[in-house]
Amino acid sequence: MTDSTELWTKDDTGPVIRPDEPRWPKIIRWIAVIVIIGPLIWGLLGLEISADNLRRAPGQMWNLVQQVWPPDFSETGRTFEKILESLYVAWIATIIGATLSFPLGFLAATNIAPRSVTLPVRSLLSGIRAFPELVLAIMLIPAFGLGPFPGALAIGIHSIGTLGKLTSEVIEGVDEGPIEAIRASGGTRMQAMQFGVVPQAMPNVLAYWLYRFEINIRASAVLGVIGAGGIGDEIYSRFLFVPDRSKGFAALLVMIATVLVIDAISASVRRRIITGQPSRSMMARLMQRLFAKKRPAETSS
Amino acid sequence: MIEFTNATVVYPGGLKALDDVTVTIEPGEFVVVVGLSGAGKSTMLRAVNGFVPIVGGSVKVLDQEVRGASNKDLRGLRSNIGMIFQTFNLVNRARVMNNVLMGRLAQVPRWRSTLGMWPEDDKELALQALERVDIIEKAYIRASDLSGGQQQRVGIARALAQDPKILLADEPVASLDPVTSHMVMRDLQRINRDLGITTLINLHFLDLARAYGKRLIGLRDGKLVYDGDIADVSDEVFRDIYGRAITPDDLLET
Amino acid sequence: MTAIDAAAPVSGVRPQEPTSSFRFVVGAIVMGVGAAIVGAATLGIGWLWGAATAGVVYGVLWWLGLARSPIDAGIMVIAGAVSGQWFVAVLDGRAGPVDIAETTPAALGFVVFGAAVAWALRHRLTVAAAALVTVSWAAAVALPTQYGVGLGILADLGRRELREGVLQVLGSSFFTMVPLLAVLFAGSLTVALATKRAAPASVGLAVVMSVISFNMIEFSVVELFTQASQIGDLAKEFWPPTWTWPKTIGQEPTNVIIDPFIETLQIAVVGATLGCLMALPLAFMAARPTTPDEPTYWGAKSFMNVIRTIPDLFWAIIFTAAVGFNAFAGALAMVFFSLAIMSKLLSETVDSIELGPLEAARATGSRHAQVIQYAALPQVLPNYVAYALYIFELNVRASVVIGIVGAGGIGRLLNEQRNFFQWDRVMAIVIVIFVTVILIEMVSILIRRRLV
Incomplete structure (x- = not known):
């Protein structure tokens, strides 16, 4: 590239002074590297992750693979029962979360409720969120005994926290115009909510409920580990006992497949709710063709 | 330098965008390609650097067959061909200098580009390219903070930083206002004249083509309908290329 | 009477008001609950149960403006009576717990009912949709009957005798739950297909899912409150926390x-x-x-x-x-x-x-x-x-x-x-x-x- 530098003469461009290269991007880059590497090293040293540890890890992983492969699907029926139980728990938790978070979401929205209300409600919601489901369940099990009931309560309570926050954000994002219009035409505060806020917020809130259901399925699967019903205990206890690991792995695979299917359905429903448009997947188009040929003669022209 | 021999381009989906085109472009030429949108102007440019699939005939650029070239050969070829885009295609969040240095990516060792440690020579080339398009004072400003005309000049600088043998400009002024359009066209003309870089430009506006072009290639429905000196082009020829009379829409300034 | 002049010229035909989603939702719930009440009231007298359920379903379809023919109503009631009688007759003959071998033939009778519903809605359904409606009624009865025996209160039912003349309280709850779930599910699916709207089917499915879930994990509000009242005792164990x-x-x-x-x-x-x-x-x-x-x-x-x-x-x-x-x-x-x-x-x-x-x-x-x-x-x-x-x-x-x-x-x-x-x-x-x-x-x- 030495030739080319001479090739370009600077005759017609005037004597413009080249700006100095600023220093701060380089400084920021070094700070970023330190912020990433420093804590990482602190963590690695603290966890005593030695070279020995790392050297043995692949072998140990390979051992595990040999233990779980091939997966033993002989108890898939039982697995399904347990997965169903997890689904029930997740569903009830979602219902608890949805019904209780809905009013709380209104009370936490700054454009609806006065500051004296939103502040305590918001702290309540973030307080609830700070308890992981598992910790909540550990506190509830002594009161309600082992089984899916305390699990559903724990996940439900946690869902109130997350859904309440999301609902309030949706409500804060609604267009204020219709509310003002209703108030201006003599409507009460409640009427403004019902006709001005709820129709605008509902699609997004519904989508969040569904999304929460997807998350709650995973949470309820986890809760089984501490004895709150569902698939978790099945997988956990199978993995503890080496000869049973292939069964545990089979259960894990079945769970993954189920969750994938439910996620896919839920995602397409959510898209449908938010956009108001039918999904464009092949399946959806087939359904459309089969079942929606003629509309009732509403448009009598 | 660039040889199209019965070149045909068919897009997935069956659209024949370039149909049996035979053209030879000599080193140092300044060629303007005109035609309606969809006539295959863009496709013709993109056939030169292998961005579109050539299914028939041959396209030879810098003695390298583009059709069926390996990825490695294509990369080598592209490093010698600068390209300028209608939408500038700058990385908006990056600084101007980094955008221009992208033109050097094919020339620097892999570890240097990964760590962002550019050799001084390449930085010098990038700065010179910026000087040539007269925008050196903006070198360390974010690309998104520039106006449209300035952004296009950064786009040209990026292509120049490649130290290219060929310059492809795909509707370089279509997103710009008339005054800026003329400035950018003059820049391109000057680069062609001073550096002797073979330049191939797509234009929609006829008056710009007349004002700056030397040789004109007319395309219609992917077929070559005119190839010759721009001075010989009459309204008849334009009618032939466009399939209709010239309207004010086809001119930048009416 | 109103501020708008009644004599003002009317231009064009007013479009028919589409039925509101709210109406569908209410309809679906009325249908399910109605069927449950009918189930409890008829105590498993097959033909009566079937005919009355059919009446409820037709009533809701009529209210939603989907079916308007008295002849269709008659057909549906007769089909319902036949289906219900069939269902009870098959289950009556069994000796042990209800299993798939009995559930399927018992529920098959409801194909007749499903066909009658599809017939009543023939102007609104494609052939495929009509077929789906027909099958869905049988399937919706079969599922709670089969898996219903695994549902909370219904769990014991599978092991109990249903036949002995007078049905027990458990028996009536069986005839409450099965129609509730079946009619909610198949009914809302039918309405959804007839109106080309997803809302009724979604609501039906959601309610069915909730009923099943609450049953399955034995979620009880009563227990919630009894346990909550004892939380004071438990709190003593948790509080004060010990830090070391x-x-x-x-x-x-x-x-x-x-x-x-x-x-x-x-x-x-x-x-x-x-x-x-x-x-x-x-x-x-x-x-x-x-x-x-x-x-x-x-x-x-x-x-x-x-x-x-x-x-x-x-x-x-x-x-x-x-x-x-x-x-x-x-x-x-x-x-x-x-x-x-x-x-x-x-x-x-x-x-x-x-x-x-x-x-x-x-x-x-x-x-x-x-x-x-x-x-x-x-x-x-x-x-x-x-x-x-x-x-x-x-x-x-x-x-x-x-x-x-x-x-x-x-x-x-x-x-x-x-x-x-x-x-x-x-x-x-x-x-x-x-x-x-x-x-x-x-x-x-x-x-x-x-x-x-």
Whole structure:
């Protein structure tokens, strides 16, 4: 590239002074590297992750693979029962979360409720969120005994926290115009909510409920580990006992497949709710063709 | 330098965008390609650097067959061909200098580009390219903070930083206002004249083509309908290329 | 009467008001509850039960404006009577628990009823939809009858005699639950198909799911309140929290929370950092604009979707099974947990970047990795940083819980104390977790606000 530098003469461009290269991007880059590497090293040293540890890890992983492969699907029926139980728990938790978070979401929205209300409600919601489901369940099990009931309560309570926050954000994002219009035409505060806020917020809130259901399925699967019903205990206890690991792995695979299917359905429903448009997947188009040929003669022209 | 021999381009989906085109472009030429949108102007440019699939005939650029070239050969070829885009295609969040240095990516060792440690020579080339398009004072400003005309000049600088043998400009002024359009066209003309870089430009506006072009290639429905000196082009020829009379829409300034 | 002049010229025909979603929802619930009441009232006298259920279904269809012919009503009632009688007759003859061999033929009778419903709605259904309606009635009766025997209160029913002349309370609840679930499900599906709207079917499905769920996990509001009233006794065990206790028996009480707590933070840091770094290549491979080729795209995307379905604790189970019960397993679990979320978030962001700069970079003859680094990465970098903070936040929460299966950190301590019913110590740990999570969230919000 030495030739080319001479090739370009600077005759017609005037004597413009080249700006100095600023220093701060380089400084920021070094700070970023330190912020990433420093804590990482602190963590690695603290966890005593030695070279020995790392050297043995692949072998140990390979051992595990040999233990779980091939997966033993002989108890898939039982697995399904347990997965169903997890689904029930997740569903009830979602219902608890949805019904209780809905009013709380209104009370936490700054454009609806006065500051004296939103502040305590918001702290309540973030307080609830700070308890992981598992910790909540550990506190509830002594009161309600082992089984899916305390699990559903724990996940439900946690869902109130997350859904309440999301609902309030949706409500804060609604267009204020219709509310003002209703108030201006003599409507009460409640009427403004019902006709001005709820129709605008509902699609997004519904989508969040569904999304929460997807998350709650995973949470309820986890809760089984501490004895709150569902698939978790099945997988956990199978993995503890080496000869049973292939069964545990089979259960894990079945769970993954189920969750994938439910996620896919839920995602397409959510898209449908938010956009108001039918999904464009092949399946959806087939359904459309089969079942929606003629509309009732509403448009009598 | 660039040889199209019965070149045909068919897009997935069956659209024949370039149909049996035979053209030879000599080193140092300044060629303007005109035609309606969809006539295959863009496709013709993109056939030169292998961005579109050539299914028939041959396209030879810098003695390298583009059709069926390996990825490695294509990369080598592209490093010698600068390209300028209608939408500038700058990385908006990056600084101007980094955008221009992208033109050097094919020339620097892999570890240097990964760590962002550019050799001084390449930085010098990038700065010179910026000087040539007269925008050196903006070198360390974010690309998104520039106006449209300035952004296009950064786009040209990026292509120049490649130290290219060929310059492809795909509707370089279509997103710009008339005054800026003329400035950018003059820049391109000057680069062609001073550096002797073979330049191939797509234009929609006829008056710009007349004002700056030397040789004109007319395309219609992917077929070559005119190839010759721009001075010989009459309204008849334009009618032939466009399939209709010239309207004010086809001119930048009416 | 009104401000609008009645004599004003009317132009055009007024469009018919479409039935509101609200009406569908009410209709679906009326249909289900009505059928349940009918089921309880008729006490399993087959033909009466079927005919009355048919009446309820027709009533709702009429109210929704879907069916308007008295002849169709007659046909439906007769079909209902036949179906109901068939159902009871088949089940009456059985000796043991209801099983699939009896359920299927018993429910098959409802094909007749389904056909009658489809006939009544013939003007609104395509052939395929009519077929689906017909089958759905039989299926909707079959499912609660078969799986209904596994449902909470219904669980005992399968083992009890249904036939002995007078039906027991349990028997009537069987005839309450089965029609409730069946009619809600098939009825709302029918209405949905007839009106080409998804809302009725969704509501029906949701209600059915709720009824089943509450039954299955024996969720009881009564228990909730009885237990809640005794929470005072329990609170005494939890409060006041104990902050220090001996490490092993016989030692002085010391603060044993600090070390595991720091270990938890370290697990979170290592997991988040390595996971986020590993997510970079994966996310670019699994995003349309930056994927090198089709097989890589599908491979990366499937891998991403699969690892996303595995919850944090299950990663810990897998890695403790492999490398033992230590913090190393916890860190590995957190790496994969972070990788799953980050790659998903980032690849979705990459999917929506501007394509122009990528093309420009390719036009200069750059290698694929260079194109990504110089044209794609700068576009998503601010998002990436924001996501990384969010993931660190998630990691702190998750690394608390993964200790419960033995993957190190404060969770392990929590589980130990829980197993010994040391609720005062559990309380202390929970408070530490609570404060940490709140603090991390606040810091994360502060930094993110600075970024934007």
